[in-house]
Amino acid sequence: MSLKENVYSLLNRKTGLKVNVYVYKGFLVIIFLLMFTECSKNIFQVVPGHWVSDIPFIINHVGLEVVHDNRIYESEHILTFSDASSDEYKIRFATYAERAFSELMQSFKISSARELGIVDQNTKLTVYTIKNLQTMQMAFPYGFLLFGEDSQNYMQWPLEMKYRFYREVKHEMMHVFQFLFGVLPNNEFPRHEPDKWFNEGIAEYVSGGFFIPIKTVEELQKWQKDPDHVNPISVDEWNVIPGGQSRVSEYYPVFGLAVRYLLSSRGMNKSLTDVKNMFLLLAKNKTDFASAFEQFMGLSLVEYRETFFERMELFLEK
Numbered sequence: 043m044s045l046k047e048n049v050y051s052l053l054n055r056k057t058g059l060k061v062n063v064y065v066y067k068g069f070l071v072i073i074f075l076l077m078f079t080e081c082s083k084n085i086f087q088v089v090p091g092h093w094v095s096d097i098p099f100i101i102n103h104v105g106l107e108v109v110h111d112n113r114i115y116e117s118e119h120i121l122t123f124s125d126a127s128s129d130e131y132k133i134r135f136a137t138y139a140e141r142a143f144s145e146l147m148q149s150f151k152i153s154s155a156r157e158l159g160i161v162d163q164n165t166k167l168t169v170y171t172i173k174n175l176q177t178m179q180m181a182f183p184y185g186f187l188l189f190g191e192d193s194q195n196y197m198q199w200p201l202e203m204k205y206r207f208y209r210e211v212k213h214e215m216m217h218v219f220q221f222l223f224g225v226l227p228n229n230e231f232p233r234h235e236p237d238k239w240f241n242e243g244i245a246e247y248v249s250g251g252f253f254i255p256i257k258t259v260e261e262l263q264k265w266q267k268d269p270d271h272v273n274p275i276s277v278d279e280w281n282v283i284p285g286g287q288s289r290v291s292e293y294y295p296v297f298g299l300a301v302r303y304l305l306s307s308r309g310m311n312k313s314l315t316d317v318k319n320m321f322l323l324l325a326k327n328k329t330d331f332a333s334a335f336e337q338f339m340g341l342s343l344v345e346y347r348e349t350f351f352e353r354m355e356l357f358l359e360k
C-alpha cells in the first residue's frame with residue numbers, strides 16, 4: 043500500500059468518511075497552513091512606527107542630556123534613540139523594547155498603558171541603543187540606555203550572552219516598570235525603594251535571567267563557599283559587596299534565585315500582583331522596604347536573611 047493509500051485508509055477509519063483525492067489534498071493544505079502559521083510566529087515581527095526628530099534624550103533623575111543622531115523611531119509606547127545605529131538596528135531595538143513592555147503589562151495585569159501614565163509622545167518611554175558612545179548602561183525614569191547589537195561592546199560578548207540580548211532589554215524594562223509604579227530612585231531615610239538584591243532579582247526573574255540562573259544545590263553551595271561572597275539578602279546597596287558593582291555577574295543569579303523562591307508555589311507562593319502592590323505602597327512613601335516586604339512577601343527581611351541558604355537548599359532539592 044502506498045503512503046497515500048495508507049493515509050486514505052487511516053482517515054476513512056478515523057472519520058468514517060469516504061476519503062477521496064480531493065479530501066486528501068484538502069487535508070494536506072490544512073496541514074501546510076497549520077505549519078506555516080506556527081513557523082510565522084517565530085519570524086521576527088518588526089514593531090510598526092515612524093521616524094521623528096528634535097526630541098532631547100534626557101536621563102531625568104540626574105538631568106543629563108545624551109547626544110544622539112536625531113533620527114528617532116517612534117512606536118506605540120516608546121521612542122528609540124541612538125548615536126549612530128542604522129535604521130535596521132534601531133527598529134530591532136524598538137521591537138525588543140515594545141515586546142518587553144507588552145509582556146510586562148500582561149505579567150503585572152495592566153490593561154492599558156494609560157494606567158502607567160503613557161498617554162502621548164511626551165510621556166512615552168525613551169530608550170537608547172548605544173553604538174559607539176562611551177557611556178554607562180542604565181535604567182532611569184523612564185527609559186534606559188544599553189549597548190546595541192551593533193556595538194563593539196556587544197561584539198566582544200561570548201555567544202551565549204548574545205543569545206540572551208532580549209533578556210537584557212527585558213531586565214532593564216523591569217526597572218522602568220518599577221519607576222512607572224512610582225518607586226523612584228531616592229536617598230531618603232528610611233528608604234522607600236527596595237534593596238538592591240530585590241531590584242536586580244526581580245529584573246532577572248521576569249527576564250528569565252541575563253546571567254544564567256542558579257538551578258541546583260551544588261551551584262548554590264559552590265557560590266556560598268566563596269569566602270568573598272556575602273549573604274545576598276544583606277545587599278541593600280552595592281557597597282555591601284566587596285568589589286561593588288563590578289561583581290554583578292556573580293550576584294545577579296543568586297538575587298534572581300531569591301526572588302524566584304518568593305514567587306514560586308514551592309516557595310512563598312507570592313505573585314507579581316503582590317510585588318506590584320508592594321511597589322505601590324512604597325511609592326506612597328508611607329513605609330520603608332522592610333515593612334512593605336514583610337507585609338507582601340510573607341516573611342521578614344531578617345528571617346529571610348538568616349534562613350536564606352537553608353530555604354534555598356530545600357527549594358532547589360524539590
Ligand SMILES: [Zn+2]
Binds near residue numbers: 213241242
Ligand atoms: Zn539591573
